[in-house]
Amino acid sequence: DIRMTQSPASLSASLGETVNIECLASEDIYSDLAWYQQKPGKSPQLLIYNANSLQNGVPSRFSGSGSGTQYSLKINSLQSEDVATYFCQQYNNYPLTFGSGTKLEIK
Amino acid sequence: QIQLVQSGPELKKPGESVKISCKASGYTFTDYAMHWVKQAPGKGLKWMGWINTYTGKPTYADDFKGRFVFSLEASASTANLQISNLKNEDTATYFCARFYGPLDYWGQGVMVTVSS
Numbered sequence: 632d633i634r635m636t637q638s639p640a641s642l643s644a645s646l647g648e649t650v651n652i653e654c655l656a657s658e659d660i661y662s663d664l665a666w667y668q669q670k671p672g673k674s675p676q677l678l679i680y681n682a683n684s685l686q687n688g689v690p691s692r693f694s695g696s697g698s699g700t701q702y703s704l705k706i707n708s709l710q711s712e713d714v715a716t717y718f719c720q721q722y723n724n725y726p727l728t729f730g731s732g733t734k735l736e737i738k
Numbered sequence: 739q740i741q742l743v744q745s746g747p748e749l750k751k752p753g754e755s756v757k758i759s760c761k762a763s764g765y766t767f768t769d770y771a772m773h774w775v776k777q778a779p780g781k782g783l784k785w786m787g788w789i790n791t792y793t794g795k796p797t798y799a800d801d802f803k804g805r806f807v808f809s810l811e812a813s814a815s816t817a818n819l820q821i822s823n824l825k826n827e828d829t830a831t832y833f834c835a836r837f838y839g840p841l842d843y844w845g846q847g848v849m850v851t852v853s854s
Contacts, residue, residue: 665840667783674833674844675783686842718783722839726799727773727785 633657633721637730643738644709652704652733654719659699663723666695666704669732670715678717679704711737740764742834742845749851755822758848760834767815768792771837774808774819777847778830788837789817824852 634657644650662682667675677686679695682702692707719730745759774786787798789808796808807820817834829852835841
């Protein structure tokens, strides 16, 4: 199974700041990497797919990058509505596997 | 618009069974596989497996072989998850999600509570 190591586990930042979340795959996943946002009590929502493609309707302050085994999610100009837990997920190989999540709070 | 609407919360006793439904609308049901994801309270996401909505063939992750069954009512654009012989550790929210490479649309989740 491909292991997805996500960091940090939690993050506190101020409004307007830029934050980065990292995801390391245990083997090359060839950019088959998605990022999801999950707000409390809600289902996950797809933000980024194919490592750097923005899902329709997602604000452009979200961006993804990376290749091989290393990937990151960047949120520019942090807004209050960005408070959520973020998960990475690989879909290069079965079983699909998720990172452990990053809980983002506003300072 | 594309929607996955799941059935309501369930409270069950250990040893009982539960069946959760996921009704899809806004797209051709048989064009996309349906995946299932478990989230225990306060925990992360765990992939359970998927069902081919064209053939009906299910595939289960290792931790979900035996007591878990994926099925379809294709004429009703509905995927189902049945869990038998429920255990306390099955207490979780269960999501269905449409597979497009990533999981691009998710149901709202069904909270299953197993308690004596």
